Amino acid sequence: MDVDKLIQHIPNNVSGDGKPFVAALKKALIKYREDLNKKIDDSTADAGEKPGHVSSVQLLELHSINDGVRVNSIQVSWVKTTVTNYAKAEVWFRTATDKAWEKAGESSGTQFVYSGATTGLTYYIKVVAVNTKGNTADFDTAPQASIKIQGSQYIPNPPTQFVLTWDEKGPLWKWLFEPNEYIDFFELRLDQNPGVWNEKRLDSTRETWSRANPGVRSGTAYLYIRNIFGEYSEPAVHEFSKALPQKPTAPQLTSTIDGVRIKMQGLPLGATGYKIHIKTVDSTETVEDDFYTVNSEYIYFFFIGHITVKYCFVDPLGDGEWSDTSEADCKAGIDIGQVPTIDYTKFDKFTQDAIDKANNQPSINDALKKLITDNTTAINEANKLIDANANGIHQNTDSISSVMTKVNGLNEKVEGIEGTVTTQGTAIVQTAADITALAKRVTVNEGTISTNTSSIQQNADSITSVVKRVDDAEGTLKTHGTAIQQNANSISTIAMDVKGNASAIEQNAKSITAIVEDVKGNKASIQANADNITSIVTKVDKQGSQINSQGSAIVQNANSITSVVTELNKKPADCNYSSINQLQDDILLCVKKDGVINAINVSTEGIVIDGRKVHITGDTVFDNNVIVGGMIAADSIALEHLKANSVSSAKIQANAITSTKIAAGAVTAEKIEAGAITAEKLAAGSVTSDAIQAGSVIGDKIAANTITGKHFAAANIDLTGALTITGGNVRLSQEGLRLTNDDSSYTLFNQEGINYIDAHGITYAQVKKMIIGKAYDGQYIRFAAPWPTPPSVLMSPMTIKINDESYPAATFYLVCEATDVTVNGFKVNNYLRLDEGSYGVNNDERTDNTSIYNVLKMEKYWYGHYRYSYDFEVTSDVMDVTFPETANYVELSLVLDIKNPFSRYDSDEYSSGYGNDDIYVNYKNANSGRTAYDNSRRTVTAQLYIGEQKLAETTYTVTGAMPSEKKNLVLAGRFESGQTRAFVRILWQMKLTTNEHGQWETLYNGRNDIARACCAASVTKAYHKYSATTSKIARGYAMFLVTDGSTNTYTAEVTVQVLINYDSNPLTATTITVDGVAYTTNLNGIIEMSGNGSKEHIFAYGTAPTTKAVVNYTDGVVTTIDIQPASITCYLRVLYDGKSVANDTVTVNGEAKTTDADGKIEIGGVDKHTGDYVVAYGNDSTKVTVTYVANGVTNVALYSIVEGSKVFTTKDNGTETFTVPAGITKLLLTATVNSADVPMEEEAQYSCSVTNTANNTVWGYGEAYSYIEDDGETEHTDMRSVVEVTPRKEYTLKFLGATSYDTVDGIKFEWGKTINAMTANIVDK
DSSP: OOHHHHHHTSOSSOOTTSHHHHHHHHHHHHHHHHHHHHHHHHHHHHHHOOOOOOEEEEEEEEEEEETTEEEEEEEEEEEOTTSTTEEEEEEEEEETTOOSOEEEEEESSSEEEEEEEOTTOEEEEEEEEEETTOOBOOSTTSOEEEEEOOOOOOSOOOOEEEEEEEETTEEEEEEEOOOOTTEEEEEEESSSOTTOOSTTEEEEESSSEEOOOOSSSEEEEEEEEEETTSOBOOOEEEEEEOOOOOOOOOOEEEEETTEEEEEOOOOOTTOOEEEEEEEEEOSSOEEEEEEEESSSEEEEOOOSEEEEEEEEEEETTEEOOOOOOEEEEEOSSOOGGGSOOOOGGGSOHHHHHHHHHHTOOHHHHHHHHHHHHHTHHHHHHHHHHHHHTTTTOOOOSSBOOOOOOOOOOOOSOOOOHHHHHHHHHHHHHHHHHHHHHHHTTSBSOBOOOOEETTEEEETTEESHHHHHHHHTTTTTTHHHHHHHHHHHHHHHHHHHTTTOSEEEEEEOSBEEEEEEEOTTSOEEEEEEESSEEEEEEEEEEEETTEEEEEEEEEEEETTEEEEEEEESSSOGGGOOEEEEEEESSEEEEEEEETTEEEEEEEETTEEEEEOSOOOOOSOOOOOTTSSOGGGSOTTOSOGGGSOTTSSOGGGSOTTOSOGGGSOTTOSOGGGSOTTSSOGGGSOTTOSOGGGSOTTOSOGGGSOTTOSOGGGSOSSOOOOOTTOOEEETTEEEETTEEEEEOTTSOEEEEETTEEEEEOTTSOEEEEESOEEEEEEETTOEEEOSSOOSSOOEEEEEEEEOOOOOTTOTBOOEEEEEEEESOOSSEEEEEEEEEEOTTOEEEEOOOEEEEOOOOEEEEEEEEEEETTEEEEEEEEEEEEEEEEOOTTEEEEEEEEEEEEEOGGGSOOBGGGBOOOTTSEEEEOOTTSOOEEEEEEEEEEEEEEEEEETTEEEEEEEEEEOSOOSEEEEEEEEEEEOOBTBOEEEEEEEEEEEEEEEOSSOHHHHHHTHHHHHHHHOOEEEEEEEEEEEEOSEEEEEOEEEEEEESOOOOOOOOOEEEEEEEEETTEEOOSOEEEETTEEEEOOTTSEEEEEESEEEEEEEEOTTSOOEEEEEEEOTTOEEEEEEOOOEEEEEEEEEETTEEOOSOEEEETTEEEEOOTTSEEEEEEETTOEEEEEEEETTEEEEEEEEOOTTOEEEEEEOOOOOEEEEEOOOTTEEEEEEOOTTOOEEEEEEOBOOSOSSTTSOEEEEEEEEETTTTEEEEEEEEEEEGGGTTEEEEEOEEEEEEOOTTOEEEEEEESOSTTTBSSOEEEEESHHHHTSOOSEEOO
């Protein structure tokens, strides 16, 4: 009974002697005492027990930003299930440099975050469990882990693959970078001052490309990454260089009616346009300006004067090299070839009468003919005089032309252009006969005589002297001159009637030209020859700064007359004009205004009126029978062209239309008026089903409500053949029901289901039925009934885990697909797959000491007096590591520290040792014994185990007397996945001898004490790594859609890498084209292309020939393209004594070659390769190495070799400078040393030398000795050496013995062609 019940049995009052009360109270108190003592005992027992340790301590580095301050934290987590009555855990830490532990805090859960960790330090974290009694687990043995703080990557790494390319839009910078959550933007600069806002900052962008123009052709660019704190990364650096656009060919100039047409070379790759420099000079001013265009042809509005043009290519960085200039002279006038032909009928009646009159002047014609015939002799004599005085006048046999007086002013408005044209037309009429008659006899281009305001000037010399010489020809020309003058007066009068300010007439044997001009710039001109008459009238009007110019021109020859009236101061496309062209059998009139052209053509074949609008306002009458049936095209008169009731029965004779008049089949359904044939007109039974043509009865021929349901048979309507039912965009036929869209695509409903066919005829969908649902990974979806064919199944994941923190360096694949698809169903797959080779690393540094031993073997093999020798094998398990169950490989990096107890003081527990080979061991309940090596050696093996499976081991043989030996080792092995723990086992194997004052049994019972004394070691783990096999690590639900529709109108392209080699080397960071599309290679020479299968492409680069090659579009396959350089042409320019060897023969590699006017010889080779050439000319030759660059020029300097010499008598140790003459490659040094044997009785020594002070090379040496003690024996060597040197190089030389004391005539230097051919014994170039 418990205390509470005992208390309830105590009486509420004391009665009698009180014994019952006391007995009940005593009983309750005794029970209470017993319970209290038990609780105290239990409490004391609990207080003395330490709780167990937590397990699986894990550390994770975290990063955060608090109030703009970066903070590193360590997340500590553990498992508490190994602790009984767990209440909380204390978290302690220390750094690698601090041995004292500090308490970081505590947590009642299984996780704690320590903030404020320092980047770069290693932290050791220990977790100590506390139970509900407040007891704390053993601190020293509490589990711990370590972590080295890496710190957040706040400052990004530099960008990579930073390159500059150029395309049609200009510069394009591109780069890659490592993603970082703290990146703000990229800064592109031409200096190393990030953050400075100056002209060197090209761009700031958050894109991975930029169109910033560097503004310079070469330099170094720096690309920085700026983080959100304003800090910059190290820069990516790119050195760039873009050459000037090439020099273009000279422009081609053509004078046209539009102005001057400038034709230029086509734009090269990289150029964006042209810059044109134009300079014009006319009678009033010189104008010079620049113009820009992107077209290779340019029209410049300029007609009279001199024009000079040059141009250059322009790229995004500026102008290239100017071309050579082209020049042209522009003359006034209209090129008749550019004027469209005009028909006669454009002339009015007045002009036609004047032309007719001009063509009927026989008297004037005959007079001119006679005049020319009578004076033929005089003309011939005059020609002789002219030929004899060619220095005074130059007259060719081609032309005589008159040059108009230049217009000196445009200041007044010229009016009356209509009168001018009329007057000029009259003048043409009046003189046409004369000009025509003369033109038949006088030939054009027979020299030039120009009349300009009472003075005559021809070409470069004055004709005045010629006139004098002609006058001296005894008057033979005077009569002829008078005739010409009279004819000219007639023309001049006509011209003066127009304006009268200036006139000029030129006449030769083939043509007559007349020009009339006033000071305002109005002008009329007539030119006549045997073939045609041309007249031009222009009118100039200046209003303020605006100049308006109009002109008319008439060209007449034997079979045509052409006239034009137009504006002259506008571009041809903007001018309004009218033109008439008359032939013998054709007249064409054209009028253009505001871009609209109307024309009328009258010819023998008919009249054509072509205009935007033709408006006839008057009554139009057609003569009888003009319009007959044959002129009316078949079916051209339809019902809508006939007035209602215009053809009535009254117009048709009775019985005029009989059955014989109607051709078979002529009366069709559309010829019969609705209702015309009534039932009474049809014979009974005459219309049968056979008489009705298929498709002839259509919907609009059947009256509403005529056909009802009773008219249909029980069977369906058969729409086979051409039968259709159409309404709007819907058509029902044997094909099915088609709904057509405006773009010709349509939807078709038929036995295949619902199909959509696009405008190209490609079917995109076929759908009859579908199923939508969701299922879990591994489930099988079974259809309610089998499908006709296996369907298409689309799947999309709904819920699934997509990472695993155990594998920070892992590759994951999300698999969501249907497998085993049949007509009956399919299997759902929706899981996260861990790829083969995925791994995780635990960098927690930890040290474990052997503490628990397992003696495997202790076998006695010798026994003596108090001595036992035995084999001893012991194991101890240390250092366990954990990993995910998906792992199938583990690797440990360890340091094994093997202790040697036989060479150290161990501890009081085991007594102290004597010497280096034994220790004392205390056995419980027995005397102590001394244990020693039996053979002074032992083996220690480190083994890696998973369960009972040994994965790896490493064995060491330990000898000597060192206190300990440390071994670095790695233990690794593979195993079946599903395991989560591995451990290290240490195995000792040795022979021991023990002195024991007792029995073998006592010794054997103390084997664990022997093991603890003899088998000590520690294992330190640097890291352990684990990797996984392909496995599912997460599963989830997926949505599926099943449909019978299938569309194969697509191709799956694969992106592959293509290596571009140029001349057998990768072409890096360079733009090439593939099928005309630009690609830029990366730093490894790789481009990426997308396609499928195998396809042939054309690769182009620079001047190299294009390369056709097939790219294999298979994932992972790299195609290599080898582009071979072009064979290019370049030049050697031969210079002899500094001047070009022009148009002369030189020898190149033994072959005679002829230089051009610039001294160049054409050579060639593979682009950017090199070649050696030996070039000889005159008495010199040299070898040059040429790098082949298109159109490059390598100068070859040769020199005339002049024989020469120089004698040096420089004092000893004196220096002289000597410059090697041009063309000299070798020097001959000679010196005659004084004889040392005169007189014989003396001992003498003479020597001389020449040394280059720059490198102490001795050029020459000579000496002479005599020795008295050797009976006057002498040695004598004169200086003679050939030194190879560099032409034109200056040497500083030191001389010894050059004076008369040592040499006869000093030291002599000689050079020349013969010496150049000698073999040098000293080389000093």
